[in-house]
Amino acid sequence: MHSTVSDGTDTPEELLEQVRNAGIELFALTDHDTAEGCVRIRKVLHADDPLLLSGIEFSCRDEEGKYHILGYGFDPDSPSVRQIVTSGHRYRMEKVIARLDFLRTTFGFVFPEHEIQRLLSLCNPGKPHIGNLMVQYGYASSKDEAINRYINQIRFHDEYVRPDEAVSGILGGGGIPVLAHPAFGSGDELIIGDELEQRIRRLIGYGLRGLEVFYSGYTPKLRAEALKIAEKHNLLVTAGSDYHGKNKLVTLGDTALDQAQTIPDGMLRFLEEAGDKCAAAK
């Protein structure tokens, strides 16, 4: 799930309240490129609350494509995780500044200094945030138009967090690196069949340990394909709702795990490790 720390609409504290009410026993907040929300939840967590597994979702890219790599159960303060978060944040800030520059010089779109500062103070600003600002100041009629017509006119091919960096960073922080929604790449792609297996093999080479087999956006066919690959390579199996808050049809805790006829062995192994990590984090 995602909070306002990245692109969700509920604050980390609100999410905790919802998790409590939904009767969920184990959860992880996996904001994009930051574990700030986990730290906030941990501060207000009671002894009898559901188990919180620290989480993060790194947006990665290399010559072969884009990936979302989840980290579970790491120490948010560990230098290896902090280093990737810091570089990810730096790349992101550089892009925000470059985009604002591009909008100003190409289209003459200017924003008050306090808005720019607010944008740069966010953990995780990106195209949607700039789009919203453009709508607010009348430069576009919708966020969609702002992104597609203006912001996407400039493309970046420079620095990104690489999947091997993300995987080794998570491992270095004592966490479990997992490929998020394997068939959907970074969210818009569709990678199936041999291409998907090749990509997973490559990531296993970097140290990937699990696949998000149960995912709210998966059809039974996609789930079966992911499970088959996970079992073939003896990977851990995880479940994620990708809940983003209001205005999305996905509900909190909907991981499609209820559709499983049996709990795969890979998931039992993941839960065992996750339980140990939650206990250690308390």
Add this chain to the structure above:
Amino acid sequence: MIQGREENGKLIITLIGKIDSFNAADTEEKIQTLRREHACESVELDCDRLEYSTSAGLRVILRLKQEVNDTVLTNVHPDLYNILEMTGFTDMMEVRKAYRVISVEGCEVIGAGANGNVYRINPDTIVKVYLNPDSLPEIHRERELARLAFVAGVPTAIPYDVVRIDGGGYGSVFELLNATSFAKLLVKGEKTPEEIAEMSIRLLKIIHSKEIRSEILPDMKATALNWTEFLKDYLPTEQFTRLHGLISAVPEDMHLIHGDYHVKNIMQQNGESLLIDMDTLCHGHPIFELASMYNAYEGFGLVKRGIQERFLGIPDETGGIIWRRSLELYLDTEDQDRVDEVEAKAKIIGLTRLMRREIRRDGLNREDGRKMIDTCRTNLTELLNKTDTLVF
């Protein structure tokens, strides 16, 4: 962008442009707003104007399907359809393809039936165009019937696509490599009427050997009883009662019947016979099949000669020869008394249908119509007096 409207209790949402991760959340929000505005239990996502969708769009569709079980996708263009097929969406929900638009202007008409014309659009492809502009349910029903028969082992051409016809209406597309109708084989002199009768009865016996239980197959006996009921006011009471009794006494039968079996509906392809027109497929006793064959080869021409020639494209006499020879082959006899006896049974049902048809077509107000109706009535009276059962 999306638009929504309500039609017959269904929320129809038109998806326009593209859906990707940047606008997926907005799209979901708009769908939710439309759902709040229209309390409908079924949703149709019209994809005709959807230029493309990334997997973010697929997630929107999936989540909507999970919320509203009765969600269908319509007018889905080929690229998106392939993706939906690969990702398993077509297994879990109804996905209807967008229809290609084709023109049949200037194409050779190779068949004409009650429901529409059949055109050859290129050497290997024919299109059956339906006269009724709202024929989609009819087309899909015929496809289902064809599939049912095909799976049961009846050689049948299966339409591989449904198209929109430029100028209005819809059509079913068949690929028929080197296929020639039995009617054309006769006209070209490639086969004799005896050979055609032999080929068609061989196929007919295959059809009649198949027993299928399916809700979409009509019961021919029930249909024939409806025809009979219609004649209640047009036949003397005694004859009506007798006719009704005879048809009611035909045993229930779950074997297949083609329902419109004649030389225009059977093709020869690479030496094999196959059916092309399946919209009349039903189940019942074979006497009902023989009745429709009698009408095709003899009944329609009872009063007006030349009708068969216009309808089947073969001389009236040829139709008569095929009919009698077909009966011999079907009954496996050359005993003409036996053939006459079964022909009389077939005629009773055939004439019942013809009489009703003519009355419904305002025949009582036309001279030729009255002549046809009188002929049917006279023949029926004569036949009913000497027939105790329609079973053979």
